[in-house]
Amino acid sequence: MNLRFIIFVVITSLSLFFVNQYFVPDPKETSSNEQASAAVVDKLPSIGIGTLPLFPLYSTDSSSDAISYGLEVGKGTYMLPTGALPEEKETLFVKNNKGLIKKVNLINKDLSKEKCLIYSEQAKPLIKTLSLPAGKSFLTLLQIEETAPFAYPAMINNGKLTLGKEKPSSNCLVIYDDLGEFFVLGIYDASYEQIIPFSSIGSLDSLIDYVPMQVQKNVVHNEQLYVLENETMQLVFSNLGGSICEVNLPIKSSQHPHSVILSVDEDALIAKQAPLSNLFPLSVYKESVDGKITQFEPKEGGYYPLLRRGIAKKDRRAITRVLPKFYAASVTEGNNDELASIPYKLKSISSKRIVFSAQHAGRRITKTFELPKNGKDAPYVLLANVEVEGNNTDLYFNSGVPEVEFVSGRPSPAITYISYNGSDLSTGQIKLPKTVSTLEHITPDWVANSNGYFATIIDPLDKVGAGVVSTYVPGEVDPSRITLIDVLSDRYPASKYPGYQIAIPLSTKSNSTDFRLYLGPLDAAVLKKVDAFYTNQVTGYSPEYNKAITYQGFFSTIIEPFARLLSILIGFCYKFSHSWGLSIILLTLLLRLILYPLNAWSIKSTIGMKLAEPELKKMQAKYKNDPLKTRTETMRIYKEYNVNPLGCIVPLFLQAPFLFGIFSVLKTNFAIRGASFIPGWINNLSSPDSLFSWSTSIPFIGTSFHLLPLIAALLMFLQTKQSSKGNDTSNMSDMQKQQQKMNFIMPVLMLVIFYKMPSGLNIYFISSSVLQMVQHSITLKSIQKRALKKNPKEVLVKTKRK
Structure with missing residues (x-):
């Protein structure tokens, strides 16, 4: 009896543990050939203290000794990190450049979450700031103590923070120099050694105004969007990179009765709490109607965004756009992302077909996208062609970054592929990278970038070289729409929901590479239909897209x-x-x-x-x-x-x-x-x-x-x-x-x-x-x-x- 009980408890506990672990996606790991390292940078450029608009703060208007310093972040508005004052005060006095003493009041009260103090002459000040920059950028961490302020250099590269040998001992303001103009981007939390951007502090939303970076203003302003749409998807193309910036899938409704996609709680919450992020597309767009290019306003609701496409918090000017290098069907050159952002010229557009062309660095690139003639026979499929005149080596075709999907309550991203060795089919999964990982040994028949329920499948129809590149995309750089849900309680912080992008090389045997893209749900019936449509009746070849449905967790093979x-x-x-x-x-x-x-x-x-x-x-x-x-x-x-x-x-x-x-x-x-x-x-x-x-x-x-x-x-x-x-409780061991x-x-x-x-x-x-x-x-x-x-x-x- 005792042995049976022990075995029962062990098996039950292991079963429950397995259930819990089974629904947790595999942790991000680097591939076996990846040698990730992060060296601490000894000398980084930083902003000099003397160049910052710092002003002494006094407890009374007659005090001669400053109790701290405040950074001016707007007219009559000053910010300092929590802990910079000997004690919290509702009112302080500041001496400006003209020597005038002015009274400023504490604006924000919920200091435990915000980790900063904001004092202002105004009742509702507006603080201009930027989103965390993508790629590599230099920052300054401003630590303010009672005696004096200190500046620490730092570097952020795709969301990864690197500090020098000397590190701040307390919370700091994170400062970015945008062509001579200073912006506070967020708070450096010394306890966790991480940056908390203002976008992750929902209680500050009413005080924050996001402006575009000087170096990107013209790029964002000149972006033009074009739409192709059929029964199963709305594709939004950008002239930047000639790529797909949005893939919006119709949700089952009276307008789309045959859709297999149902609305979930996240759709309703975003529609209610962030209605401007429930527009499809996010911005005005152009479409071919009866042979004429006509401009339209975005429509509210009715779609599921397959890709991360940016978010809008306050008004349309505050849209956080995705960097073009994270667009689907973008073309990049090795580690250089510049090619993905160059402006393309629209050559032609119809209801089913769109063509872009661009010249850059001695090469001409032409991209052609075409919907199948009957979308019902091949749902969620897009045909693409990339033609390169000139040097076509080291060019890669990208998947885009899928949105976050909760599978059994947790995100479940996965990267899968199949490859053929003669007539033998092999399937596999690529471990989720921590930075960038290149698997040189894989020559894929196709690669799928999945969020658990949806996937972008890149299927090259021409022979391409070996090598699949997988990239970790920090959530702060390319935020998910779920970060807009319950922002006051910071229910879904951007840092906890990174994304992943995959890329495969273009063909070097020819100057033209054809692709078949599947951009839709991992629904067995739909995938079976697509596989049947593209099965070669002579050779029996089938794309086998149904293999993109993976079974994760322990003992998945069994x-x-x-x-x-x-x-x-x-x-x-x-x-x-x-x-x-x-x-x-x-x-x-x-x-x-x-x-x-x-x-x-x-x-x-x-x-x-x-x-x-x-x-x-x-x-x-x-x-x-x-x-x-x-x-x-x-x-x-x-x-x-x-x-x-x-x-x-x-x-x-x-x-x-x-x-x-x-x-x-x-x-x-x-x-x-x-x-x-x-x-x-x-x-x-x-x-x-x-x-x-x-x-x-x-x-x-x-x-x-x-x-x-x-x-x-x-x-x-x-x-x-x-x-x-029936057990005898009177004589129990x-x-x-x-x-x-x-x-x-x-x-x-x-x-x-x-x-x-x-x-x-x-x-x-x-x-x-x-x-x-x-x-x-x-x-x-x-x-x-x-x-x-x-x-x-x-x-x-x-x-x-x-």
Whole structure:
């Protein structure tokens, strides 16, 4: 009994741990050939203290000794980091350049989050600032103490901060020199050695005004957008790089009844809290109508943005645009991103086709994009051609950076590929990089950049060279739209949601490279349709885009066959129920029927062990000094009661592949994303249920009350009570007493792990628990009925044939 209990606890704990870990995406790791290193820079250029608009601050208008210094960030407005004052004061006095003493008041109160103090003569000052610069930039960290201010040089490169040997000991203001004009970009948090941009401090939104950098003003101002659209996608092209800056996929509605994409909570929250980021496209655009290029205003809602496309917080002027090097179909040259930002000339545009051309560094590049003639036959597909006249070596074609998708409550980015060696197909995953990683050994047939539910697949139709480049893109450099949700509580800080971009080389055998791009959902039915459309009927070649659906986590190779089988079964259930919630319940019932003999064996073994336990105790007491006799008698009793101590454990191991297979199905089945079961409560089976919600986030609980995990934990408690029913509580060993305590601990542990799990998974566990309890009850009654006619010792003994 004690051994069985220990094994049960270990297996259950490992199972729950596995469930939690299985839904956590693999951590970012560099590939085996990547040698990432970060050397501390000893000497970096910095802004001199004397060039900054620093002014002494006084506690009273008659004081002669300054208590600190403030950096002027606007007319009559001064900023300093928290800790720069000996004590917080509501009012201070500042002496300006003319020697005049002026009173300034503390504007911001929530100092714990903002980490800075803002004093101003105005009630509502407006502070001009910039977004964190992309690429490599030099910064100055201004530390202000009671005695004097200090400046520390720093460098930021694609979101990665590098400091000199001397590091600030307290919080600092982060200052950027934009062609002689100084801007405070955010706060340096000395505790974590990281920069917190103002865009991540939602409570300062009303005080911050974002302006474009001087070096980018003309570029942003001259950007022109053009649109191609069909039944399945809206493609927005930019003249900068002649690339795709937005891929917007229609959400299922009366206007798009055949779309497979359903609205999720994030869509509604962004529409409510950041309506200007719910425009499609983000800015005015041009489109070919009856052969004429016509300008249109963006429309509100109705689309899902596949790519990160910039965000807008206040007004259209405050749009944070994505750098052109992160556009899809951009062409870059080695480590030089300049080629991706050069302006292209629009050569022609129609309702299905657009052509761009540019000359740069002795080469002419022409890009042609064309939608299939019938988008319904090849949904989410775009055909592209890149023609290079001149040097075409070391040129790469980029995927763009997918938006963040929550798969089972967490982001789940993945980079996959397939390649052919003769007729042999091989598939693989590329580890998510920490900076930039080049895999020279891969010659891909296609590469997919996925966020879990959607992907951009680059399929070169011409032979290209070996080498796939994967790039880590910091969330501050290319922010996700989810950073706009609940900005006051900083629910989704940009730094925690990086993106990834992949690039493959252009063909060097020819000056022209054709691509087929799939820009859409990882829906099995859609991918099957696309594969069938592009299958060569003569050779039998198929692009096999369905291989982009990956099964992540531990033992994925073992689990994948079971997951694919269960995907077929749940699809079969859906044909009858037309409800994914009911399909999960039906699949659970089907699995229980399949595994009924194993479960029955386990239940009978458990009951048999209980029946044998009194005799085992007597025997152990009788032969406690004779280990050999104890083992012999133990085996005799097991045989007499027809039980096996492993009978309770083996079924758990045999069921494990099916258990983890259903986890994979719920995680990877696109059709479940956004699928509602009980409107108003279970609105999305791929997310936690929400019985009711509130605005202020509570630690662990969040902003919604999830009922399903409570029901699942309660049923687990009832299961343990049911299985332990009939135990003699008056004569319990210490181990049995510990088991009684575990009857309470395990449900609590399950509640903690499953509280933020998707509602579909909780429905599976609830259904499985109910069916398990029913089977246990039926089996127990059957045994009790037989016990009325037989000696209890003979209940589980097989009747020998004469």
